[in-house]
Amino acid sequence: MLEISDLTVAYGGVIALDQVSLSVPEGSITAVLGANGAGKSTLVRTISGLVKPRRGSVMLGDEQLVGRSPEAIARLGVGHVPEGHGIISELTVDENLRLGGLWRRDRADQRVAIEEAYELFPPLRVRRSVHASNLSGGERQMLSIGRAMVARPTALLLDEPSLGLAGGLLAQIMQRLVVLVTERNLSVLLIEQNARSALSVADQAVVLSLGKIELRDSAERLAGDDALRHAYLGF
Amino acid sequence: MNSLLRRFTFVRHGLFFLGLAVVLLILTSFVFDSYTNYNVTEVAIFAISAAGLTVLTGINGQVSLGHGALMMIGAYTTSVLLTWHPDLPLVLMLIASIVSTGIAGAIVGIAGARLRGPYLAGATLALAVALPQVPSHFASVFGGNQGLSVSPPTPPAFLGTSFAPEQWLAWITLAAAVITFFVLANLVRSATGRRFRMVRDNEVAARLSGIDVARTQVLAFVVSAACAGLAGSLFAYWVTVTSPSGFTLNLSLSLLTAIVIGGLGSLSGAVLGSFIVVYLPVWTGGFASSLNLSSNIANNVPLAIYGVVLIVAILVFPRGVAGGVASIVHGVRRAAGSNRRAGVLPAAPQAPAQ
Amino acid sequence: MRLFVIYTVDGITNGMVYAAVALALVMIWRATRIINYAQGAMAMFTTYIALVVIRHGAPYWLGFLVALATGLVLGAVTERLLVRPVESRPPLNAVILSLGVLILLEAVAPMLFGGQTQSFPVPVSNIDFVVGTTSLPVSPFAVFTVGAVLIAMLLLFLVFQRTTLGLRMRAAAFNPEIARILGIRVGRMLTLGWGLAALLGALAGMLAAPAVYLYPSNMDEVLVFGFTGAIIGGLESPVGAVTGAVGVGLALSYVSGYIGADLAPLGGFVILILVLMLRPQGLFSFGRQRQV
Ligand SMILES: Nc1ncnc2c1ncn2[C@@H]1O[C@H](COP(=O)(O)OP(=O)(O)OP(=O)(O)O)[C@@H](O)[C@H]1O
Numbered sequence: 001m002l003e004i005s006d007l008t009v010a011y012g013g014v015i016a017l018d019q020v021s022l023s024v025p026e027g028s029i030t031a032v033l034g035a036n037g038a039g040k041s042t043l044v045r046t047i048s049g050l051v052k053p054r055r056g057s058v059m060l061g062d063e064q065l066v067g068r069s070p071e072a073i074a075r076l077g078v079g080h081v082p083e084g085h086g087i088i089s090e091l092t093v094d095e096n097l098r099l100g101g102l103w104r105r106d107r108a109d110q111r112v113a114i115e116e117a118y119e120l121f122p123p124l125r126v127r128r129s130v131h132a133s134n135l136s137g138g139e140r141q142m143l144s145i146g147r148a149m150v151a152r153p154t155a156l157l158l159d160e161p162s163l164g165l166a167g168g169l170l171a172q173i174m175q176r177l178v179v180l181v182t183e184r185n186l187s188v189l190l191i192e193q194n195a196r197s198a199l200s201v202a203d204q205a206v207v208l209s210l211g212k213i214e215l216r217d218s219a220e221r222l223a224g225d226d227a228l229r230h231a232y233l234g235f
Numbered sequence: 236m237n238s239l240l241r242r243f244t245f246v247r248h249g250l251f252f253l254g255l256a257v258v259l260l261i262l263t264s265f266v267f268d269s270y271t272n273y274n275v276t277e278v279a280i281f282a283i284s285a286a287g288l289t290v291l292t293g294i295n296g297q298v299s300l301g302h303g304a305l306m307m308i309g310a311y312t313t314s315v316l317l318t319w320h321p322d323l324p325l326v327l328m329l330i331a332s333i334v335s336t337g338i339a340g341a342i343v344g345i346a347g348a349r350l351r352g353p354y355l356a357g358a359t360l361a362l363a364v365a366l367p368q369v370p371s372h373f374a375s376v377f378g379g380n381q382g383l384s385v386s387p388p389t390p391p392a393f394l395g396t397s398f399a400p401e402q403w404l405a406w407i408t409l410a411a412a413v414i415t416f417f418v419l420a421n422l423v424r425s426a427t428g429r430r431f432r433m434v435r436d437n438e439v440a441a442r443l444s445g446i447d448v449a450r451t452q453v454l455a456f457v458v459s460a461a462c463a464g465l466a467g468s469l470f471a472y473w474v475t476v477t478s479p480s481g482f483t484l485n486l487s488l489s490l491l492t493a494i495v496i497g498g499l500g501s502l503s504g505a506v507l508g509s510f511i512v513v514y515l516p517v518w519t520g521g522f523a524s525s526l527n528l529s530s531n532i533a534n535n536v537p538l539a540i541y542g543v544v545l546i547v548a549i550l551v552f553p554r555g556v557a558g559g560v561a562s563i564v565h566g567v568r569r570a571a572g573s574n575r576r577a578g579v580l581p582a583a584p585q586a587p588a589q
Numbered sequence: 590m591r592l593f594v595i596y597t598v599d600g601i602t603n604g605m606v607y608a609a610v611a612l613a614l615v616m617i618w619r620a621t622r623i624i625n626y627a628q629g630a631m632a633m634f635t636t637y638i639a640l641v642v643i644r645h646g647a648p649y650w651l652g653f654l655v656a657l658a659t660g661l662v663l664g665a666v667t668e669r670l671l672v673r674p675v676e677s678r679p680p681l682n683a684v685i686l687s688l689g690v691l692i693l694l695e696a697v698a699p700m701l702f703g704g705q706t707q708s709f710p711v712p713v714s715n716i717d718f719v720v721g722t723t724s725l726p727v728s729p730f731a732v733f734t735v736g737a738v739l740i741a742m743l744l745l746f747l748v749f750q751r752t753t754l755g756l757r758m759r760a761a762a763f764n765p766e767i768a769r770i771l772g773i774r775v776g777r778m779l780t781l782g783w784g785l786a787a788l789l790g791a792l793a794g795m796l797a798a799p800a801v802y803l804y805p806s807n808m809d810e811v812l813v814f815g816f817t818g819a820i821i822g823g824l825e826s827p828v829g830a831v832t833g834a835v836g837v838g839l840a841l842s843y844v845s846g847y848i849g850a851d852l853a854p855l856g857g858f859v860i861l862i863l864v865l866m867l868r869p870q871g872l873f874s875f876g877r878q879r880q881v
């Protein structure tokens with residue numbers, strides 16, 4: 001369970017997140033929707049320690065994440081697929097994948113986890129020794145998700161994984177994600193611009209607007225209620 | 236309104252610097268002994284060069300690790316001309332040095348305008364190391380490692396025969412310094428100065444607002460080099476021997492030290508920094524000899540202090556010591572309930588992004 | 590022709606020393622976007638420590654190891670204590686900081702070790718090999734110099750490319766933020782990177798000292814030539830740095846041989862300017878133009 005409460009973040013004097021509270025149960029996906037600049041990336045960057053909040057707490061199980069360094073948070077089981085995928089393009093595909101699990105002691109299981117990532121995203125296997133700069137946008141997203149999974153996280157933060165993906169590929173990746181969530185009992189926070197595809201896989205959804213949670217509901221209801229959809233999501 | 240204000244600043248600067256000149260004239264004539272005059276001359280020479288570097292590095296954001304080499308060009312211009320024509324007047328020497336070094340600065344600036352950050356620093360560093368080797372090789376012109384001797388300027392007859400040459404040189408140098416600072420203070424406040432700062436702060440934005448970035452950078456280099464040339468020329472008169480050993484990398488680094496201590500980007504900071512850089516060896520020298528320290532230690536104490544000061548300045552006072560003092564003063568005033576801005580020392584900007 | 594061969598051999602030998610410095614600069618530049626102007630002074634300092642060890646009767650090799658180890662520690666401590674606080678500040682801060690370290694080390698060295706120029710021992714003869722009656726233009730020490738730098742480079746290459754530690758260090762250098770969210774302790778990697786770079790610098794110091802002698806500013810020129818090589822190589826590329834530095838070594842050797850030893854630094858400057866006029870980002874820097 002990933003439990004965010006009363007999280008407030010400011011850049012200089014500008015409030016980017018205002019008393020956000022949210023809990024993501026295990027084995028479920030919470031979609032975070034909202035316009036550009038709503039504070040979605042700020043939310044996940046704060047959870048993974050890249051941004052220090054002014055106030056509030058983030059609990060993963062029994063561990064308080066606020067106040068810890070990003071590397072410590074990663075080691076506690078938070079996987080982060082950053083906005084714009086965050087692949088290190090100077091390294092090969094295989095090296096990128098290995099990086100995901102390097103902090104773990106269990107060498108043998110690292111190799112197993114890398115193998116699993118290749119099984120999850122077969123296109124990566126054939127390109128394993130090419131430089132990541134040569135990958136297509138979709139392959140990069142696969143690599144980024146695969147890399148996060150190599151760490152065997154308990155919580156997964158996905159910041160706009162659909163960016164630059166064709167619809168078919170996106171649906172594929174989303175399907176794999178759903179399988180992962182139930183298999184691994186993950187708590188997933190899925191940031192999306194593309195509300196339609198996010199709602200199709202999410203369990204609950206929140207709409208963020210100017211740093212505040214404006215709406216919170218089950219994904220099914222939100223997708224089904226035309227009035228809500230029009231008002232908050234514009235489709 | 237704007238032009239009135241500007242003219243007002245100009246007049247205010249003029250009056251300020253005129254007053255400063257009078258004070259310095261009185262001090263050097265009636266208050267200081269000849270040793271003090273000698274040191275004050277050095278401070279002034281250093282300050283002229285440091286002020287030039289302030290414009291380049293502090294205000295325009297271009298790092299030069301080779302300003303000592305530019306001073307060397309000025310010094311050799313004067314010294315070589317004097318060996319050819321010993322009778323030429325001093326003013327002509329100063330002008331010739333300013334022009335020759337300004338041209339050298341233009342060349343370095345044109346080469347450097349395409350370079351950023353470490354590339355520019357590296358090129359100027361290479362210049363600082365390379366140039367002092369030239370006189371050794373072309374010994375017939377430049378006197379080799381022994382250097383060229385320069386006789387100090389003779390005071391004009393109307394000052395009487397007993398008038399000390401050191402005092403005359405002190406007058407000339409201080410006059411040169413006052414004029415330099417007057418010109419630079421106005422330049423910094425002018426539209427050109429604003430362009431210098433815009434290029435420093437955000438090159439892309441400067442380009443978008445129609446500024447010719449390369450030209451601005453070359454201009455800053457020329458201004459800065461002209462100051463170094465003037466300082467170099469006076470330096471030649473002051474040491475009386477112009478040799479490569481006077482222009483080592485250490486000179487370039489001391490200049491940088493001076494402007495950092497004083498607070499990067501501040502002209503008055505350049506004066507303060509030059510004062511410290513010149514007087515620190517004097518003070519520590521006395522201190523060390525009173526403690527009977529060995530010469531290996533005594534001679535290097537000032538250098539060690541510069542090193543520590545640079546490190547501490549960056550770690551503790553990123554705005555320079557003067558900036559640090561200014562912000563402390565500011566803080567104290569605010570705490571005391573006065574809402575006047577600290578005006579003693581101009582607030583130095585944070586070290587600029589390159 | 591014989592002269593040409595001599596100059597070439599000299600140029601390559603010196604060039605390899607510059608290459609060690611250049612590579613150290615590039616390692617630090619890639620990891621922290623900082624030029625360590627104190628690289629030469631640090632090497633001078635560790636060489637003095639080696640000299641103290643050797644003067645106390647220890648064998649050369651012990652001094653050699655002590656120098657490398659001190660280099661590692663000095664580099665790591667410098668990063669941790671001095672560089673870390675300015676890493677996120679505008680670059681000029683780091684420039685001035687490392688110049689401060691340079692000045693401080695060059696001032697402290699004569700206080701501790703004496704200011705006079707000292708000769709420095711060689712582990713193997715630096716008199717040219719003789720075959721029959723003809724002397725070859727190569728000395729055992731020249732072979733040692735080239736060999737030591739090549740071995741150091743090979744080891745570094747293996748560490749960076751073939752070990753997980755190296756992978757972590759590369760990730761930390763290429764993208765510190767991403768490395769951190771992958772659980773890599775970036776701070777430690779940077780400390781280690783500075784340590785390894787200073788170790789390489791210490792090696793250059795030991796190899797340069799027999800020829801340039803040992804005094805507080807003895808590495809200034811070596812640093813400048815190494816830096817020149819690194820810049821010519823484009824600062825980003827280890828291969829470029831080594832190539833550039835050996836090129837500088839050769840050019841300087843020809844200039845000082847055929848024109849005059851005094852003009853070697855000027856030759857270096859001219860080459861640097863010419864290269865930068867043609868390619869402001871250096872020769873081996875492809876792709877995006879960095880505004881540093
Ligand atoms: N490093 C920063 N410094 C200052 N302000 C920032 C910073 N990062 C984000 N902001 C501001 O905080 C607000 C929220 O930004 P955030 O990146 O979290 O939005 P977002 O919802 O992810 O938007 P998008 O959909 O465009 O990715 C924006 O107004 C943005 O300008």
Ligand SMILES: [Mg+2]
Nearest residue numbers: 040041042083
């Ligand atoms: Mg975002």
